[in-house]
Every structure is written in structure tokens, then in C-alpha cells.
């Protein structure tokens with residue numbers, strides 16, 4: 001199973017991906033996590049990406065493509081993967097298709113976890129207290145939501161046009177949302 005997990009920032013994708021990776025025994029690849037690790041480790045990529053991330057903006061497509069290609073070529077990704085946070089715009093979606101076609105492992109489908117943006121501002125205010133992420137203050141959160149609406153939401157249409165999009169309501173309890181996702185994916189019959 002090679003899934004693109006989509007949804008607004010702070011909409012609970014990361015939590016669900018953590019559960020689904022156990023269920024399906026495939027890696028959860030979060031580009032945000034990979035970037036935060038690069039920042040922590042002070043790698044050249046981390047140094048280049050930090051200011052952009054703190055501003056709530058998107059890191060360049062070139063840097064992201066290098067990062068995702070390197071991660072997808074790791075042996076564990078041969079079993080499948082859950083992509084979380086990539087692709088974030090149409091250009092990344094097209095690049096991903098090219099990379100995956102090259103290795104003969106096309107995306108099985110995209111799962112869109114839908115959450116009301118106003119609930120997100122509340123959720124992220126809580127996460128800012130718990131995790132102290134530098135991009136969770138309210139102004140940056142609103143910026144990230146605007147970028148999501150402008151650049152990332154069209155990616156869902158991209159997959160929908162190819163008949164590869166499944167939508168799930170991301171409101172409610174964690175377990176309840178997981179069950180909705182599992183049922184929707186089973187119904188979709190993705191390879």
C-alpha cells in the first residue's frame with residue numbers, strides 16, 4: 001500500500017499515520033518530521049529550511065524532491081509507505097508521480113482527512129503548549145492554513161481527477177477516525 005495522507009496542518013494526520021503504520025506494517029514518512037530532524041541535527045538541509053519553516057512557508061520544491069527521493073529509496077519503503085506532508089503543491093505531486101513511476105511503485109491512492117479550519121486553530125494552540133513547535137503560534141498557523149487552501153487543496157483535486165481520492169471526516173475521537181479510514185480504504189480496494 002502506497003498512500004498519500006492529506007489534510008490540513010494540525011488536522012491529526014500524524015496521529016493517524018502513527019496508528020496506520022502499525023496496522024499495515026509500512027513506514028510513516030513525514031516530510032515535516034524529516035525536516036525538523038535535519039534542523040535539530042544542524043545539517044545543511046536543516047540550516048537552509050529553518051527560516052522558511054518558522055515562517056510557516058513551504059520549503060523549495062527542489063530541496064523537498066531531494067529529501068523525498070532519498071527517503072523513498074531506503075529499503076523499508078519497498079514494502080509500501082504512508083506519505084504525510086508530501087506532496088504539498090501540484091508541482092510536487094507531478095514530481096512524485098515521476099519518481100514513483102521510475103521505481104515502478106505508483107501511488108495506490110490519496111486519503112483526505114477533512115477538518116474544519118477553526119477547530120485546527122484550537123488544536124494547534126494546544127499542541128504549541130504541549131510540544132513547543134516553533135511554527136504553532138496563531139499567526140503562523142493561519143498562514144499555514146492559507147497556504148494549505150491555496151496550494152495543497154488542489155493536490156486533492158489532482159488525485160480525484162485520477163479516481164484516486166478517498167475523503168474521510170477527521171472530526172471526533174482518534175479511534176473513531178481510524179475506523180473510518182480503515183473502512184474507506186478497504187472499500188476503495190487499493191492495491
Ligand code: AMP
Pocket residue numbers: 009010031032033035052053054056057058059060064084085086087088092135144
Ligand atoms: P508539517 O509537519 O507537515 O506541518 O511540516 C512543517 C513544515 O515543514 C511546513 O510548514 C513546511 O515549512 C515544511 N514542509 C514539510 N513538508 C513540506 C513539503 N512537502 N513542501 C514544502 N515544505 C514542507
